[in-house]
Amino acid sequence: LHRAWKEKTRLEAIEKLGGACCSCGFRDIRALQIDHIHGNGNLERKRHDVYAICRKVLRGSVDYQLLCANCNWIKRANNKEYSARKSP
Numbered sequence: 001l002h003r004a005w006k007e008k009t010r011l012e013a014i015e016k017l018g019g020a021c022c023s024c025g026f027r028d029i030r031a032l033q034i035d036h037i038h039g040n041g042n043l044e045r046k047r048h049d050v051y052a053i054c055r056k057v058l059r060g061s062v063d064y065q066l067l068c069a070n071c072n073w074i075k076r077a078n079n080k081e082y083s084a085r086k087s088p
Contacts, residue, residue: 006051009051009054009055009058010050010051010054011029012054012058013034013053013054013055013057013058014029014032014034014066016057016058017034017057017064017065017066018066019032019066020032020066021066021067021068021071022065022066022067023067023068023071023074023075024068024070024071026068026070026071028068031068031069031070032066032067032068032069033066033067033068033069033072034050034053034054034057034064034065034066035064035065035066035067035072035075036063036064037062037063037064037065038063039079039081040081
């Protein structure tokens, strides 16, 4: 039941964000990711789980966008949004 609720919440958040990557239009939900527009998504995920972020989207937060995995990684590289973890 809990797993079904999580999946339903994620799908509702994806739908609320338009159901497609805002950069390239990709629509396969398996590769769509909720992205924090201003970066720092890693820090937020440390404080909240992904489903708390989905609930924020459902409540109308404008701090998020939908990106496919490729566009999300490209955005991270272009904006130098690297995690705080240091390389060995």
